[in-house]
Amino acid sequence: SQKILEVLTKIAEAYNKYDRQGRKTHIGEAIKYIETQLPELEQRVATLQQEQQRLLEDYQLIDPEFEAQKIAEEMSHIETQKLTNELDLERVRSLYKSIENQLGLSPEQALMASAISRSPRYQSLLNKLQEIETTIALELARFKEEAPQIKALVNQRQRLLPLLNEEAQKVVGKSIEEIDPEALTYQDEIRLELIQKMVEAANQIEVLEVRANVLDKAEAELSQYAKQFPVVLREYADLDLELQLSKERLKELLATQNALQVEAALKEMPWELIAPPQLLxxxxxxxxxxxxxxxxxxxxxxxxxxxxxxxxxxxxxxxxTDVFETPKQMKKSIGLPMLGVIPIHDRPIWMNEELKTNSSSSLAVYPSDFDEAFRSVNANLRLLNYGNPIRSFVVSSALPGDGKSTVAANLAKAAAAMGQKVLLVDGDLRSPQIHGMMGLSNECGLSGVVTEGMPWEEAIKRSLFDENLFVLTAGPQIADPTKILSSQRMRELIPEFASTFDLAIFDTAPLLGRADASLLAAGTDGLMLVVGLGKTEREALTWALEDLSMAGVPVLGTIGNGYRGDSFDRRYYSYDYIGNG
Structure with missing residues (x-):
């Protein structure tokens, strides 16, 4: 009986020990992991804030978006001023030409005539000279040139000429011989008024021409600044988006930490031994x-x-087991960053009544957990290579049926919803799915762009979901997809897409037995590997990873697709990318 009692006591102690260890293992590991990530994420938020502040100080900005609006307003204001100035200049030049024709004088002659006509002494000397000239002409009819009367008049004229020349020099700065005779004639009040208007018009023309030069210079300087500003604005926007993503991630970590601490506190009370072991x-x-x-x-x-x-x-x-059932198994076996876990959804909620009848279309609004899972993946992807943003990548899987096309399409939607300009390219030329998922025609697409020389700008289509999302479908199927994907034109397209869009996502054929994904991934920032939970065979995934390693294709991380577990497990494993990245 004593032996039986000892055994029962040991069993009771074992149950209590199991309870204590069980609580500490799961919740404790999660809390410890989050505590290791918080300092790094807090430092990242602080660094991004400092970089934003430095950018504002370097370019003396307060609000970049307001500055962009201000530049546009200033450009418009300068254009208005230039137009007004050109109209004024044309009007004044027309007036000047009209007055010049009326006077029959050049601008210089008009100024001289005005100055001379307004000099009393010059006019007095000129009148005396004209009187003497008239008298000489009359007396020559009566006397010869040698007559004393004529000589006396000539002497008077000779005495007046130096005086007249001296006065002209004072008034206009030239001698009489240098002045055009037209300018020496007396100008009446009407002509003097016209001359005054002509002078004013000439001055106004000079002012307007100077103003035109100033406006041209201001426009050139502002235009140069406006060309540089989008780069600054883009850099600020990228920093701001990174900052918001980091803040959201920090908020999620803190919320999860708090939830775990509450859960740990609620489970702090251990199992109780109702009564000690005893024998009847x-x-x-x-x-x-x-x-x-x-x-x-x-x-x-x-x-x-x-x-x-x-x-x-x-x-x-x-x-x-033969397949991956849980994110934990993926984490343990694959050894790659886990970018996220996507919950399974067998019954999507359709966007509108018309699309319910189209069974080939996936234009559906999934429950919020589904959308949030993809937004979390996009946030993790942006933080994965901090400082060198990922601009293009390939989505593939080891075998068909793992949900790679669904992941590619919904990840593109999530990135567009988060403010990025996204291009989704259907590179699965063997079994294209994207056009059906997005509710688009597949008459022209990637195959036509590569083989027929069609401009890709004409082939892409704006998505029905988001104005930031653009789609390039696969196009009509062809006999040799590998030839297209390995072509020089395809190698040129990838960097063009990456430079035009914030993010270019390529859906491709499954990895095993195909070179398609490796060919495309070679020109991008890497490959995202989709693992179907409960579907993907371990051996198939091992072969696929070996093929990627031999081809030198960088694998950005994995996504567990179709998980049936609870939301806590999904959140917990979605953080794992930081630790393994």
Whole structure:
């Protein structure tokens, strides 16, 4: 009997120990992991804020978006001023030409005539000279040139000429011989008024021409600044988006940490031993015989079955199966960054009534958990290569049916919804799916762009989901897809897409038995590997990874698709990319 009592006591102690260790293992590891990530993420937020501040200080900006609006307004204002100035200049030049024709004088002659006509002494000397000239002409009719009367008049004229020349020099800075005779004639008040208007018009023309030069210079300087500003604005926007993503990730980590701490506190109370182990004995100290109790035995049997089930579940979780069932198995076996876990959704919610009848289309609005999972993947992707943003990548899987096309399409939607300008390219020329998923025609696409020389700008289509999302479908199927994907034109297209869009996502054929994904990935930033949970065979994935390694294709990370577990597990494993990246 003593042995039996010792065994029961050991069992009770073992259950309590199992309870304590079980609580610490799962929740404790999660809290510890989050605590290791928080300092790095907080430092990243601080660094991004400092870079934003430096950018604002370097370019003396307060609000970049307001500055862009201000530049546009200034450009418009300068254009208006230039137009007004050109109209004024044309009007004044026309007036000047009209006055010049009326006077019959050049600008210089007009100025001289005005100055001379307004000099009293010059006009007095000129009148005397004209009187003497008139008298000489009359007297020559009566006398010869040698006559004393004529000589006297000539002497008077000779005395007046130096005086007149001296006065002209004072008034216009030239001698009489240098002045055009037209300018020496007397100008009446009307002509003097016209001359004054002509002078004013000439001055106004000079002012307007100077103003035109100033406006041209201001426009050139502002235009040069406006060309540089989009680069600054783009850099600021990229920093701002990175900052918002980091803040959201930090907020999620803090919220998860708090939730785990609350859960740990709620589970702090351990299992209680209701009563110490004891043996029923009769009055003589011998073990009492107890008759069978069906209800009690049934309850104990159920408890034993429950405990056995828990043990078997733990055991099964540690054993490897032919396929990946959980994110934990992926993490343990693959050894690549896990960018996210996508929950399974068998019944999507359709966007509108018309699309319900189109079974080939995937224009659906999935529940929020589904959308949030892809937004989390995009956020992780942006943070994966911080400082050198990923601009293009390929999405593929080891075998068909793992959901690579669904992942590519919904990841593109998520990135567009988060403000990025996204191009989704259907590079699966063997079995294209994207056009059906996006509800688009497949008459022209990638195959036509490469083989027929069609401009890709004419082949892409704007998505029905988001104005930031553009799609290049596969186009009509061809006999040799590998030839297209390995062509020089295809190698040229990839960097063009990456420079035009914030993100270019390529859906491709499965990896095993095909070179398509490797050919495309060679020109991008890498490959994202989709693993179908409960579908992808371990051996197939191993072969696919070996092929990628031999081809030198960088694998950005993995996505577990079709997970049936709870949301906590998905969030927990989605953080793992930081630690393994």
């Amino acid at each position: 004995q009769n009055n003589s100290g011998e073990l009492a015989v107890v008759s069978p109790n069906a209800i009690l035995n049934l309850g104990l049997g159920g408890l034993a079955g429950l405990l056995l089930g828990i043990g078997l579940a733990k055991l099964a979780d540690g054993l490897e």
